[in-house]
Amino acid sequence: MHIGPYPLVNNLIVAPMAGVTDRPFRMLCKRFGAGHAVSEMMTADSSMRSHQKTLRRANFEGELAPVSAQIAGSDPGLLAEAARYNVAHGAQIIDINMGCPVKKVCNKLAGSALLQNEDLVAKILHAVVRAVDVPVTLKTRLGFANGEENIMRVAKIAEEAGIAALAIHGRTREDMYLGNARYALIAQVKQSIQIPVIANGDIDSPQKAALVLKETGADAIMIGRAAQGRPWIFREIAHYLARGEVLPAPEVVEVRDVLLGHLDDLYAFYGEYSGCRIARKHIAWYTKGLRGSNEFRQSMYAQESTLGQANATRNYFDGLLTLGERLQYEDVPEQKENHNESGDL
Structure with a gap:
């Protein structure tokens, strides 16, 4: 799998998710075997670039190449400018968001709302591709409304504009995250265009990954929600695709050490106040379904310092080890709309 001149180590890609796929999470997933990861969405609005949140999202320091930055908006000129800005800050690939279904993005005629205007789609893609000398990729959905799926036309527009790879979530904007991905x-898009196609939506296990690759013929798959609190899913999928074997679930001691390392990275990246608060959702995902996790989470949420939070987390997992608890995967982490505003598509 290549994106432009960049070879990927495999065809497993981390989906962009606002509030989730920050630099610490992307680097963690890559350490567990993801071949590529796309950043959180960054608005094309230049007035936001001095904000701390935007500066963090454009921080790619130490990340394994190739670095991909996702941008969102509806004005071709502003998106072209945003692409140049991110390339200047280290992005090696630009990804355009035309798949986010949430209201606050669609109400600005961005994200999946753009699928209602194919002429504007073409103008945006051509403008961004011309603006930078790095590969430009597109993230999108089947269409805006059920019964009006226009992904075949959008795919052709993307190919003609020079898009380097196309990621498709198997739902429309109307579907949001309900029902099953289609x-x-x-598969039809893959047969109709020559650029790489990435399949996305509901890939939550090694077996499902193999099934989606077979059913779509896609060049790669993109995993989003199922990696929340489970970054080792990329290791599991890679092993299954290579050997046809299901790896055993990680031991609790490994989960503890991965989580504590993830917390350290979050604290260093965000600082004391924001680091403590941003870490809460990650801790909740890692501990979902484990013995006593509900009670632990309620006490953990009350922690106001990174030290207290990390100590509470360590003590909880040490208690599980004393009880001989084993990790189980009965449930995939649930979708939280505000954690996917950039398009876990």
């Missing part, structure tokens, strides 16, 4: 149209 893969038949992704």
Whole structure:
């Protein structure tokens, strides 16, 4: 799998998720075997670039190449400018968001709302591709409304504009994250264009990954929600695709050490106040379904310092080790709309 001149180590990609795929999370998933990761969405609005949140999202220091930055907006000129800005700050690939379904993005005629205007889609893609000398990719959905799926036309527009790879979530904007992802149209797109196609939506296990690759013929798959609190899913999928074997679940001691390392990275990246608060959702995902996790989370949420939070987390996992608890995967972490505003598509 290549994106432009960049070879990926495999065809497993981390989906962009606002509030989730920050630099610490992307680097962690890559350490567990993801071949590529796309950043959180960054608005094309230049007035936001001095904000701390935007500066963090454009911070790619130490990240394994290739670095991909996702941008969102509806004005071709502003998106072209945003692409140049991110390339100047280290992005090696630019990804355009045309798949986010949430209201606050669509109400600005960005994200999946753009699928209602194919002429504007073409103008945006051409403008961004011309603006930078790095590969430009597109993240999108089957269409805006059910019964009006236009992904076949959008895919052709993307190919003609010079888009280097196309990631498709198997739902429309109307679907949001309800029901099941549909893969038949992704398969049709793959057969109709020459650029790489990435399939996305509901890939939550090694077996599902293999099934989606077979059903769509896609060049790669993109995993989003299922990696929340489970970054080792990339290791599991890679092993299954290579050997046809299901790896055993990680031991609790490994989960503890991964989580504590993740917390250290979050604290260093965000600082004391924001680091403590941003870490809460990650801790909740890692501990979902484990013995006594509900009670632990309620006490953990009350911690106001990174030291207290990390100590509480360490003590909880040490208690599980004393009890001989084993990790179980009965449930995939649930979708939280505000954690996916950039398009876990």
